[in-house]
Amino acid sequence: MFTSLCLQRYRRDEKENSSNEEDDENYVPYVPVKERKKAKVERLVKYIGLLANSEEDNTQSGSERNEDRSNVDNNDRDDLDDYYGRKCNVSLLDQHNELKKKAEQRKESAIEKQLKEEEKILESVAEKKALMGVAELAKGIQYDKPIKTGWKPPRHILEMSVSKQEKIRRKYRILVEGEDLVPPIKSFKEMKFPKCILHALKKKNIIKPSPIQMQGLPAVLSGRDIIGIAFTGSGKTLVFVLPIIFFCLEQESKLPFIKGEGPYGLIICPSRELAKQTYEIIKYYCEELENNGFPRLRICLCIGGTSVKEQTEQLRYGVHIMVATPGRLMDMLDKKIVTLHVCRYLTLDEADRMIDMGFEEDVRTIFSFFKGQRQTLLFSATMPKKIQNFARSALVKPITVNVGRAGAANLDVIQDVEYVKQEAKIVHLLNTLQKTPPPVLIFAEKKQDVDAIHEYLLLKGVEAVAIHGGKDQEERSKAVELFRRKEKDVLVATDVASKGLDFSDIQHVINYDMPADIEDYVHRIGRTGRSSKKGLATTYINKSCEESVLLDLKHLLIEAKQRVPPFLASLQSESEKYLELGDEKGCAYCGGLGHRITNCLKLEAMQNKQASSVGRKDYLASGSADW
Incomplete structure (x- = not known):
């Protein structure tokens, strides 16, 4: 015991001695502060003396002066410059300009570093595979010419000068990218729509085209692939609905569809409610045409939660247009209930929702069922550059039509942001409902919150209905219909009601929760302030x-030039100084204005979700029937 303790002590001493020897080698003697100051003053006197001597001795040559000055130790001179903050032989203005240049260089290097880091992140998340069918990729098939159609604009539109076209686009804030651009047209009559369609549009109080329709409709009617981006309520649905109806009429008049044939046009929507709404719009215009002597067009709605047998019966007679959710469509394609052999017109509504968040494979699977070239249209209010670039792989000479910034809020909506404690929110709802008359939409993130709010409002005597992915399709459809007919004053919903749904005269949208990303916020508040009407959120x-x-x-x-509450105004972030770098303002991945891609929570969540394979969000509706 004693021996081991001595041995242990001996080793520790040896270690301490070795470390002391190393310290001796690196030892720097301590110099008191007074001595250091005295040494610096001496160097300063020496430096100033040399400068004075060089100025007084006019006979001394330039080479001799330089030689004398070189005798001053360069390290000493640098120390003096740093210590006294300026060079005594340079004017203050020159020193200021020099310091300013150095600061700009440091700033530029920091910006370059940030941009390089962002570029690496974008490359890592970019989808490497093209958005094309498997057969086309395997055979190396590439389409380089857009589909030809029988529609041509009036002669005076064709002869319109490029400068005049640009003047119209600037007036209505239409941004267009692409080759061989189609001229914008400012009236439905000049787009050669029949009188019955013009009358049907008037009945819906649609007198003249909106900016997205001015440029989008001529492009689609010309057979061009387009990416359409415009704020919520701007009339994007008509841009793809009216052309598909007339293309199907053209096909039916040339060669009537037989049993089991079709569809010629396919529209895919991310939720059942949006698919049903689109179906009703197409049905309205098709009935107007049929009542005025045009051939009858058959439309099919394929969504989850409804009878497959009924949909199969419709398909057996042949259909011209199909509106579907992706899950039900893929199920029917796999079972060969429906084929896309003659389909030449494809629309992805709210396209960013179907291409984003890891759904590329699902969309690509649908693309693989096509047997020929198709006209592809993508529409949304929020579509970041990452999604646009990825989607272009499936398009032929696409035209990008952008009205306003992608992801910008509708300027017709007044945005009121209130700080409310979590426990006080449900009680505060009644006060908020007093701001405007009904109808009112209330959005919550969780299904449990939707049920709790619905029950609370019913107890307080408010006529309310609720929808979320946990309810069956019949209950959801009934609730939406009651709200649409204004038999109920309030609709409480998760994000299943936030994408594309159009309710007339919505006065007020209440966000009970702030959504997880800003795109959902833009879609939610876009349920009001539609068709140039004012709304409150x-x-x-x-x-x-x-x-x-x-x-x-x-x-x-x-x-949007809205009031920023003090709580939000006080928020500051380190990344805010990098908000406007390069061509992209804010985040290149999700389009948020308050951060860059290096701080994107949505990107981080997507990567975590891919790693853990967690179920998808509720706005895609419940069950595998929709996704």
């Missing part, structure tokens, strides 16, 4: 909200 925020999303909201309010 009230959003509850508190400390439980993610700071990144709140920063996005802050900059979205600033962009």
Whole structure:
């Protein structure tokens, strides 16, 4: 015992001695502060003396002066410059300009570093495979010419000068990218729509085309592939609905569809409610045409939660147009209930929702069932550059039509953001409902919150209905119909009701929760302020909200020139100094204005979701029938 302790002690001493020897080698003697100051003053006197001597001795040559000055130790001179903050032989203005240049160089290097880092992130998340069918990729098939159609614009439109076209686009803030651009047309009559369609549009109070329709409709009627981006309520649905009807009429008049044939046109929507709404719009215009002597067009709605047998019966007689959700469509394609052999017109409504968040494979599977070239149209209010670039792989000479910034809020909506504590939100709802008369939409993130709000409102005597992915399709359809007919004053919903749904005269949208990303916020508030009407959106925020999303909201309010509440105004982030780098403002991945891609929570969540294979969000509706 004693021996081991001595041995252990001996080793420790040896170790300490070796470390002391190393310290001796690196030892720097301590110099007191007074001595250091005295040494610097001496160097300063020496430096100033040399400068004075060089100025007084006019006979001394330039080479001799330089030689004398070189005797001053360069390290000493640098120390003096750093210590006294300026060079005594350079004017203050020159010193200021020099320091300013150095600061700009440092700033540029930091910006370059940030951009390089973002470029690496974008490359890592970019989809490497093209958005094309498997057979086309295997055979190396590439289409380089758009589909030809029988439609041509009037002669005076064709002869319109490029400068005049640009003048119209600037007036209506239409941004267009692509080759061989089609001229914009400012009236439905000049687009050669029949009188019965013009009359049907008037009955819906649609007198003249909106900016997205001015440029989008001529492009689609010409057979061009397009990416259409415009704020919510701007009339994007008509841009793909009217052309598909007339293309099908053209096919039916040339060669009538037989049993089991079709569809010629396919429209895919991310939710059942949006698919049903699109189906009703197409049905309305087809009935107007049929009542005026045009051939009858058969339309089919294929969504989850409804009878497959009924849909199969419809398909047996042959269909011209099919509106579907992706899950039900893929199921029917796999079982060979429906084929896309003659389909030449494809629309992805709310396209970013189907291409984003890891659904590329599902969309690509649908593309693989096509047997020939098709005209492809993608539409959404929010479509970041990453999605646009990826989608272009499936398009032939696409035209990108953009009205306003992709992801910008509708300027006809007044955005009111309130700080409300989590426990006080449900009680505060009744006060918020007093702001406007009905109808009112209330959005919540969780299904449990939707049920709780619905029950609370019913107890308080408010006529309310609720929908979310946990309810069956019949209950959801009935609730939407009652709200649409204004038999109920309030609709409480998750994000199943936020994408594309059009309810007339919505006065007020209430965000009970701030959504997880800013895109959902833009879609939610877009349920009001539609068709150039004014609307109000009230959003509850508190400390439980993610700071990144709140920063996005802050900059979205600033962009829309809305009032920024003090709680949001006080939020600051390190990444805010890099918000406007390169060509992209804000985040290149999700389009949020309050952060860059290096701080994107949505990207991080997507990567985590891919790793853990967690189920998809509720806005895609319940069950595998929709996805």
